[in-house]
Amino acid sequence: MLGYMTRRVLIMVPTLFVISIISFAIIQLPPGDYLTTMVAEMEAQGNEIDEAQLDALRERYGLGESFFTQYYRWITNVVFHLDFGHSFDWNRPVSGLVGDRLALTVGLSIATILFIWIVAFPIGVYSAMRQHSVGDYAFTMVGFIGLAVPNFMIALVLMWIGLRYFGQSPGGIVSPEYADAAWNLGKVLDVLGHLWVPIVVWGTAGTAGLIRILRNNLLDELRKPYVVAARARGVPETRLTVKYPLRVALNPFFSTIGWILASLIGADAIVSRVLNLDTTGPLLLRALMAQDMYLAGSLILISAVLVVLGTLLSDLLLGWLDPRVRFRYGR
Amino acid sequence: MAREIAGSADPADDSGLTSGRDPAGDEQEVSVAPQWKLVWWSFKRHRMALVGGIITIFIYLVALFAGFLAPYSNDSFDSEYAYAPPQRLHVVDDGEWGLHVHGYRAEQDPETLELSWEIDESQKIPVGLFVRGEEYELFGLITWDRHLIGPKDYDGPPMYLLGADELGHDMLSRIIHGTAVSMSIGLVGVILSFLLGVVLGGISGYFGGWVDNLIQRITEFVISIPTIPLWMGLMAAIPSHWGPLQRYFALTVILSLISWAGLGREVRGKFYAVRDEEFVMAATVDGASQPRIIFRHMLPSFTSHIIANMSLAIPAMILAETALSFIGIGLQEPTVSWGVLLEEAQSIRVLESAPWMMLPGVAVIVAVLSLNFFGDGLRDAADPYKS
Numbered sequence: 001m002l003g004y005m006t007r008r009v010l011i012m013v014p015t016l017f018v019i020s021i022i023s024f025a026i027i028q029l030p031p032g033d034y035l036t037t038m039v040a041e042m043e044a045q046g047n048e049i050d051e052a053q054l055d056a057l058r059e060r061y062g063l064g065e066s067f068f069t070q071y072y073r074w075i076t077n078v079v080f081h082l083d084f085g086h087s088f089d090w091n092r093p094v095s096g097l098v099g100d101r102l103a104l105t106v107g108l109s110i111a112t113i114l115f116i117w118i119v120a121f122p123i124g125v126y127s128a129m130r131q132h133s134v135g136d137y138a139f140t141m142v143g144f145i146g147l148a149v150p151n152f153m154i155a156l157v158l159m160w161i162g163l164r165y166f167g168q169s170p171g172g173i174v175s176p177e178y179a180d181a182a183w184n185l186g187k188v189l190d191v192l193g194h195l196w197v198p199i200v201v202w203g204t205a206g207t208a209g210l211i212r213i214l215r216n217n218l219l220d221e222l223r224k225p226y227v228v229a230a231r232a233r234g235v236p237e238t239r240l241t242v243k244y245p246l247r248v249a250l251n252p253f254f255s256t257i258g259w260i261l262a263s264l265i266g267a268d269a270i271v272s273r274v275l276n277l278d279t280t281g282p283l284l285l286r287a288l289m290a291q292d293m294y295l296a297g298s299l300i301l302i303s304a305v306l307v308v309l310g311t312l313l314s315d316l317l318l319g320w321l322d323p324r325v326r327f328r329y330g331r
Numbered sequence: 332m333a334r335e336i337a338g339s340a341d342p343a344d345d346s347g348l349t350s351g352r353d354p355a356g357d358e359q360e361v362s363v364a365p366q367w368k369l370v371w372w373s374f375k376r377h378r379m380a381l382v383g384g385i386i387t388i389f390i391y392l393v394a395l396f397a398g399f400l401a402p403y404s405n406d407s408f409d410s411e412y413a414y415a416p417p418q419r420l421h422v423v424d425d426g427e428w429g430l431h432v433h434g435y436r437a438e439q440d441p442e443t444l445e446l447s448w449e450i451d452e453s454q455k456i457p458v459g460l461f462v463r464g465e466e467y468e469l470f471g472l473i474t475w476d477r478h479l480i481g482p483k484d485y486d487g488p489p490m491y492l493l494g495a496d497e498l499g500h501d502m503l504s505r506i507i508h509g510t511a512v513s514m515s516i517g518l519v520g521v522i523l524s525f526l527l528g529v530v531l532g533g534i535s536g537y538f539g540g541w542v543d544n545l546i547q548r549i550t551e552f553v554i555s556i557p558t559i560p561l562w563m564g565l566m567a568a569i570p571s572h573w574g575p576l577q578r579y580f581a582l583t584v585i586l587s588l589i590s591w592a593g594l595g596r597e598v599r600g601k602f603y604a605v606r607d608e609e610f611v612m613a614a615t616v617d618g619a620s621q622p623r624i625i626f627r628h629m630l631p632s633f634t635s636h637i638i639a640n641m642s643l644a645i646p647a648m649i650l651a652e653t654a655l656s657f658i659g660i661g662l663q664e665p666t667v668s669w670g671v672l673l674e675e676a677q678s679i680r681v682l683e684s685a686p687w688m689m690l691p692g693v694a695v696i697v698a699v700l701s702l703n704f705f706g707d708g709l710r711d712a713a714d715p716y717k718s
Binding site for chain 1: 552556557558559560561563564565567568646650653654657658660673676677679682683686689692695696699700703704
């Protein structure tokens with residue numbers, strides 16, 4: 001197990017390195033930099049810019065230097081001091097801006113993954129055990145629809161229903177009347193009343209996908225000779241299913257954490273914009289528009305690192321649960 | 332029963348082994364049937380896949396004949412009819428056949444200046460089929476001015492079967508025009524990622540060794556990065572002065588730069604599976620050249636599989652384009668796609684007063700759903716290893 005773990009962690013290092021270069025390269029792609037945007041804006045307003053001040057700014061952010069010098073300075077600060085640089089647009093350090101929002105994004109992602117598991121597990125097992133039953137077809141149909149509906153459409157429809165029939169928007173994370181209130185039972189209940197919306201919106205596609213994977217895996221497993229042999233020996237049907245096939249079929253629950261996390265963090269920008277949530281997604285969108293390069297690059301880097309960590313976590317869990325996985329890495 | 336056997340038989344297995352089965356009834360037909368026929372037989376058994384396929388073809392036809400099917404052109408609008416609600420199309424007029432819609436009566440709130448629309452039953456706008464309207468170019472070649480449906484009097488009051496948007500564009504026409512862009516993004520993007528995926532996956536699977544290792548690492552890397560932030564970053568890098576066509580191609584290239592990885596994996600897996608088969612060895616022993624082995628012997632044995640996977644990648648592309656355009660960094664006006672149309676449905680106030688702005692979303696769902704069913708059926712039919 002230890003060998004497997006070290007191997008798995010070592011593989012991660014070059015991945016993270018390449019990801020950091022790509023994140024930095026992307027934000028350098030647009031022509032010009034934040035200062036040119038700022039100068040254009042100020043000139044449009046009729047303000048004169050002091051050339052010396054501009055040079056000072058350029059010097060401070062290292063904007064005039066080569067790509068690799070800039071990258072090196074940025075990444076060493078990130079790695080050794082957790083300093084992600086300075087946001088031009090907000091005129092604040094990136095780490096301070098991102099902190100709270102990141103907590104919300106991660107918290108919501110974890111809650112959504114739990115939601116996906118809780119919903120997908122019974123349905124997936126039921127569909128496989130009662131293959132071709134009415135329930136199986138109904139769930140398959142619902143699953144297909146869940147995969148086909150873009151999650152912002154679900155968000156839009158939920159908002160519309162909320163407005164139309166309940167007279168309030170289900171967006172945001174707290175109702176306006178609680179926004180500045182101290183934490184009390186009323187506010188906690190209010191937050192819970194809001195939280196289910198992003199969780200359902202985010203989780204639909206993942207749930208639909210996981211149900212299909214679980215169903216197919218369990219079906220494959222149930223057809224294997226060892227199941228037939230156990231049945232021939234008279235092992236009761238429930239015990240027969242729970243003891244082995246189900247355990248093997250459970251692998252995707254852990255192996256998919258990585259890509260579910262990737263899709264959640266990806267969908268964040270779109271869903272949060274509709275639902276008006278203060279997560280990292282809308283911040284990234286705004287930063288990209290404003291060429292706020294350190295903020296945008298840091299956000300892309302952070303979300304990629306989160307996904308890599310999620311994949312690592314799921315691989316470790318999988319290696320712990322399934323000796324075959326460990327063996328494959330051990331060779 | 333015979334057809335079931337045919338469906339499960341390896342399509343690559345055209346070596347004459349199938350003729351060894353008992354020659355009863357259409358069994359004989361099965362043994363001589365070409366591969367595409369076997370695939371078609373087993374595809375037909377999937378009711379949902381068949382329905383999905385028909386709807387898919389229908390949607391692509393709509394995209395082809397958009398100019399003819401839409402009552403109005405993409406950029407014709409009447410700002411007097413901002414957010415006019417959908418009209419009902421009446422078929423019977425005073426006991427006689429006569430297509431018509433009722434006109435509108437607008438009331439302005441004296442305080443908020445907000446327009447509220449009511450259908451005016453007393454006003455009748457005659458509607459006809461194959462009516463004369465704005466000129467358009469079919470397939471970019473034939474200039475024509477006939478529209479499938481529209482108000483008989485072209486200069487009279489407009490018709491809004493699915494309501495109007497903020498500027499008074501006809502939503503029905505815009506959804507129809509958006510079909511062409513939305514559906515073609517899927518096709519073009521998939522073809523691009525198919526080329527990348529087949530070439531890289533093929534090299535990886537055929538040669539193996541360190542080449543395979545390298546390409547696999549790259550594939551894993553591409554799969555592991557979160558797509559939407561990356562797409563957002565790349566799209567934001569596109570210069571704002573680029574025209575609609577350039578933006579369109581930039582978007583397809585960016586989408587396929589990332590989505591080739593899944594297809595590449597699939598192709599590599601297939602190459603690996605087939606590499607050690609007897610027919611490949613036979614070809615090698617026969618002295619066939621490497622390109623000949625790859626393209627004449629190996630590729631045809633899983634072409635159907637690749638096509639099925641491609642058809643499953645199209646809906647993912649359509650969803651990606653819709654999502655990016657929705658947040659305003661994908662395609663932009665004057666290009667009209669379903670995502671661009673949905674961008675206008677973002678604000679709560681619009682949703683409250685004009686819920687029909689969400690209708691392009693219905694088009695997305697129908698298209699993606701039918702493509703998914705179609706692709707799923709195709710994959711099951713093309714997969715020789717499933718029973």
